[in-house]
Amino acid sequence: MLMRVWLRLCRLLGKLLLTLVIVGLLGWGAGEAYYAWKFSGPVSAEEQIPPEEAALTQTIIEDAIRVVEQHRDNTRVLRDAHAKAHGCVKAEVSVLADLEPALRQGVFSEPGKTWQAWMRLSNGNAYPQFDRARDARGMAIKLLDVPGDKLLSSKATAGNQDFVMFNHPAFFIRDVAEYKQNFAAQADGKKAMAFFPSWDPRTWEIRHLVIALKTLAPAPETPVATTYNSIAPFKYGPHNIKYRVIPDPASCPPYELPEQNRDLPNFLRNALYQQLSLDRVPACFALQVQLQNPNYYMPLEDPSVEWSEKISPFQTVATIKVPAQDFDSREQNLFCDNLSFNPWHALPEHRPIGGINRLRKSVYEAVSVYRHQRNGEPQAH
Incomplete structure (x- = not known):
């Protein structure tokens, strides 16, 4: 039975x-x-700006100011994202000596040219947390003494050409309208509402939630062993491109990082210090660009879509060397905190394009000005 x-x-x-x-x-x-x-082509090779974007941007700026006030570190106002730095280090960005003519654009127009730069490596969260927490990781590069008028600059940033990246090839937000809804929900502490704004399943952003969860990755062994992506598109002379920075250990002396204690809150900074300051071994990267082919689904206005490498492979345009150096001093850490990175600190040949980049122009500038005023610091380089 x-x-x-x-x-x-x-x-x-x-x-x-x-x-x-x-x-x-x-x-x-x-x-x-x-x-x-x-997700099938063709797509436009020109920007398409929604009429309500400017009003949405102003609301997002107000929410960003709320976030930096919520996450104040005692009396110091932090960034609204990527608040915790692993370090700011000096770097050398060298254009390939044999770069093909079609890719000689902007700061990459002179083969063999080497630019001096600052590189900031960071976690993505708006509040400093232990490095072992799942998080995005960021890289920002500031080329120095770049001649020519920039799209956005002050007296202090007139010679800067900035590149801003993080460690995932796609963004978890489609456009400015979705950013406004998502960011407001997170600023209000309603994280579930960021991707599920109502009971109507048609408003759910499950694909974007999956991208967000993939973005919040476990920490790498070291910040110099990660690939960093622009996510949003840019001009590259006449071309539309995305760019990325990949580790290139073969271009540096062989090095094996000693095992790090991942229970320490700042073990990524420790790993960087171990390699550059104690063991005196440089780190190497390659800077690459991926050209848009508008005959395929490579949209300019939706950075949640990863462009296919099979259709358009990345091409190396420059190498990056981070030489051995001492960087972890109180003075340099304060200097690092005061640095402002904005992709609109750029030559016209490298103009940011797409809605998320247009949003960055206003939000990054407004938050930077507010942060430096609240901290009693001059506008940074």
Whole structure:
């Protein structure tokens, strides 16, 4: 009797499991077909600016100011994102000596040219937390003494050309309208509402939630062993591109980082200090660009879509060397905290494009001015 009941129960569970597998496969197939249809080219090679974007941007600036006030460190106002730095280090960015003519644009127009630069490595959160916490990781590069008028600059930043990146190839937000809704929910402490703004499933952003969860990755062994992406597109002379920085250890002396104590709150800074300051071994990267092919789904206004490397491979345009150096001093850490990075600190040949980049122009500038005023510091370089 019990055996028959058990066998029937097993058959029932088996049928239920099989049904769930079939439904899951059908759902997966339908999703793949939907996105293959939705994410198909061609796309525009020009920006398309929604009429309500300016008003939304002003609201986002107000929310960003709320965030920096919420996360004040005692009396000091921090950045609204990437508040915790692992260090600011000196770097050398060298244009390839044999760079092909079509890629000789802007600061990369002179083959063999080496720019002196500052590089800031950071966690992504708006409040400093232990490095072992899942988080985005950022790299910002500031080329120095770059001649020419910039798209956005002050007297202090007139010679700067900035590149701002983080360690995932896609952003978890589509456009300024979604950013406004998502950021406001997080500023109010309602993180679930960031991707599920209502009970209507049509408003849910499950794909973007998946991207966000992938972005919040475990910490690398060291900040110089990670790939960093621009995510949003930029001009590159006549081209539309995305760029990234990848580790290039083969261009530096061989080095094996000693195992780090990942329970320490700042072990990523310790790893950087171990390599550059104690062991005196430089770190090397390659800076690459990926050209838009508008015949395929490589949109300018949706940075949540990763451009296909099969269609348009990344091409190296410069090398980056971070020489051995002492960087972890009180004076340099304060200097690092006062640095402002903005992708609009740029030559016209490198103009940021797309909604998220247009948003950055206003928000980064407003938060930087507010932060330095509140901290009693002059506007930084």
